[in-house]
């Protein structure tokens with residue numbers, strides 16, 4: 001199996017003329033310059049990325065990538081590993097937060113099952129069987145994934161981007177579910193940014209202070225182990241070292257959407273780490289990303305800063321599943337509506353500021 005071409009080729013850059021036209025339109029609408037704050041930037045960005053004067057968000061695909069983590073053997077999560085498989089069923093049955101949000105947004109929701117330790121019922125509606133293995137290996141002891149598994153996960157992500165393209169999606173949201181995945185995400189983020197894991201590690205699903213300290217120590221030791229092998233620090237080497245299946249698939253989906261000119265709305269901590277991996281592979285992937293929210297997970301701020309991202313919301317959310325991104329969609333829709341339908345100073349006969 002080979003890497004998807006979206007991983008090995010830089011995406012096309014969006015047409016700058018649509019950004020310029022949209023910015024000009026914002027400047028003639030009946031409001032003081034800049035007064036709609038980041039809603040203005042969001043509308044300009046969506047117009048530019050969609051290559052249109054009238055951006056809209058009618059067709060949205062949400063793909064939730066799920067997988068289990070061998071690092072859970074080290075006692076790094078507040079919840080049992082069985083939750084990953086149980087939540088896949090909950091996504092399919094409509095009871096999870098992202099299921100409710102997707103329904104209220106009229107968005108397409110699919111779940112990509114990359115492998116769980118506990119069984120998932122076969123033929124759940126909207127669940128795609130993309131199982132690679134029951135879980136990654138415990139990266140405290142050995143590499144989390146083989147190179148072949150990283151490649152398979154990237155391809156599963158790219159396939160989700162292809163489904164979004166086939167449906168004419170105007171926006172893609174990637175979500176994730178994987179007990180233990182904040183430990184993988186923190187190891188990846190610490191490696192990529194060269195930051196002390198003590199500074200990035202947080203409670204995830206709800207560890208106490210002692211639990212967070214233990215989790216950081218597990219990550220520090222694993223990074224030392226990884227530094228002693230010769231694998232290098234590129235995105236593939238880091239994914240191989242720390243996992244997980246869903247993080248690799250998300251990186252592949254983000255790259256796949258950029259390659260197909262589909263804007264991506266980035267969710268919280270784990271998805272942002274996947275975005276950082278994709279951007280480290282192809283810097284122009286960054287052009288296609290919007291950032292939805294600042295997660296309560298403390299390491300998220302450092303990742304947002306490294307990606308030069310200013311998210312729309314800061315609601316103290318730390319659920320994952322793509323829920324923070326889904327929560328930001330009504331604001332983005334409002335931003336488009338304002339951009340498309342407000343009157344100009346000239347049309348409304350309202351005096352503009354003195355030039």
Ligand SMILES: O=C(O)c1ccc[n+]([C@@H]2O[C@H](COP(=O)([O-])O)[C@@H](O)[C@H]2O)c1
Nearest residue numbers: 077178180181182204205268269295320
């Ligand atoms: O998206 C976030 O910012 C976020 C922050 C903390 C936890 N989570 C979710 O919680 C799970 C991972 O937490 P943990 O403690 O098991 O590593 C995983 O299923 C994520 O979706 C998600």
Ligand SMILES: Cc1cc2nc[nH]c2cc1C
Nearest residue numbers: 079083177205319320321
């Ligand atoms: C119940 C539950 C739901 C989740 N959704 C994403 N991560 C999660 C972790 C838990 C524990």
